Amino acid sequence: MAVHEHIGYGMPGSELDTKWWKTPEQRYEETVPKLRQFHEYGGRTFVDATGICNGRDVDYYKSLSEKTGVHIVACTGFVGGDTALPHFSRASVDYLARHFVHEITVGIGSTGSKAGVIKVGVSRGGRMTELDKRIYRAAARAAVATGVPVLTHLAIDPEPAVNIFHEEGLSLDRVLFGHVDDGVNAEKTPDRWIIEQGGRLGFDTFGYETELPDPPFWARPRKDRMDHFLRFVKGGHSDRVLASADANCSPLGWPGVKGHTVNYIFEVLIPELRHNAVDEDTITRIFVDNPADFLSIRS
Numbered sequence: 001m002a003v004h005e006h007i008g009y010g011m012p013g014s015e016l017d018t019k020w021w022k023t024p025e026q027r028y029e030e031t032v033p034k035l036r037q038f039h040e041y042g043g044r045t046f047v048d049a050t051g052i053c054n055g056r057d058v059d060y061y062k063s064l065s066e067k068t069g070v071h072i073v074a075c076t077g078f079v080g081g082d083t084a085l086p087h088f089s090r091a092s093v094d095y096l097a098r099h100f101v102h103e104i105t106v107g108i109g110s111t112g113s114k115a116g117v118i119k120v121g122v123s124r125g126g127r128m129t130e131l132d133k134r135i136y137r138a139a140a141r142a143a144v145a146t147g148v149p150v151l152t153h154l155a156i157d158p159e160p161a162v163n164i165f166h167e168e169g170l171s172l173d174r175v176l177f178g179h180v181d182d183g184v185n186a187e188k189t190p191d192r193w194i195i196e197q198g199g200r201l202g203f204d205t206f207g208y209e210t211e212l213p214d215p216p217f218w219a220r221p222r223k224d225r226m227d228h229f230l231r232f233v234k235g236g237h238s239d240r241v242l243a244s245a246d247a248n249c250s251p252l253g254w255p256g257v258k259g260h261t262v263n264y265i266f267e268v269l270i271p272e273l274r275h276n277a278v279d280e281d282t283i284t285r286i287f288v289d290n291p292a293d294f295l296s297i298r299s
């Protein structure tokens with residue numbers, strides 16, 4: 001299972017920029033082979049962590065799922081306060097919580113599909129903004145009301161987040177603190193503290209490495225990330241970590257990162273874990289049991 005991925009991610013408004021428009025045929029052509037390959041490798045579930053306003057397109061996901069056999073879990077929520085458009089950024093905690101609950105229990109618009117996870121995140125700048133906190137609080141309320149888990153974009157500045165989750169009565173076992181491993185934020189993320197509080201850690205930017213021909217600004221040397229991950233896997237925390245690639249099948253409004261796909265998990269990451277003497281039970285725990293446990297709806 002790939003627990004943090006994107007069918008297509010773009011900044012709000014990119015759909016208005018004609019330079020980046022893609023035909024439906026182009027989008028299918030870029031995406032279907034990747035998902036078919038994922039399925040061939042044994043991948044069955046793809047969690048789309050694209051929030052409201054960043055290109056979430058549930059009817060499209062449904063057709064992709066039918067064509068490829070891959071289960072796609074859609075999310076409600078926002079990548080961060082800074083990607084919430086004014087309609088939402090001006091909304092109250094109560095409005096946002098009710099909106100999330102509706103998307104989880106009734107459905108996302110007229111698609112007939114329900115959200116399986118709530119996305120929240122820290123805005124650019126490294127500190128949680130007032131709006132980020134409002135979204136986290138709404139997400140916590142919706143998670144408590146529905147039993148669906150919360151997935152975060154970035155795990156920097158986690159103290160306010162943990163306080164909000166405590167105040168709203170959400171167990172940190174239901175929260176995956178994501179992007180603890182990226183090149184920009186790994187150093188600033190108190191990963192051990194998060195585990196001590198009972199949270200889960202998302203090493204979910206695998207493959208964004210400085211070894212790529214044209215690495216993005218959040219890239220990290222492959223060995224650094226692997227060593228970081230292994231410290232937790234081999235240090236008694238293999239039940240607390242989740243791994244993913246944060247890849248974009250067909251990016252929206254930007255070119256994406258060449259040579260990086262969700263299939264990095266099967267083509268590079270899992271063989272490398274074996275090479276580093278991680279046993280099959282542990283690999284199954286990380287890629288099957290942990291995400292299944294995290295995504296289970298708890299009442």
Ligand SMILES: [Zn+2]
Nearest residue numbers: 004005049246
């Ligand atoms: Zn992501």
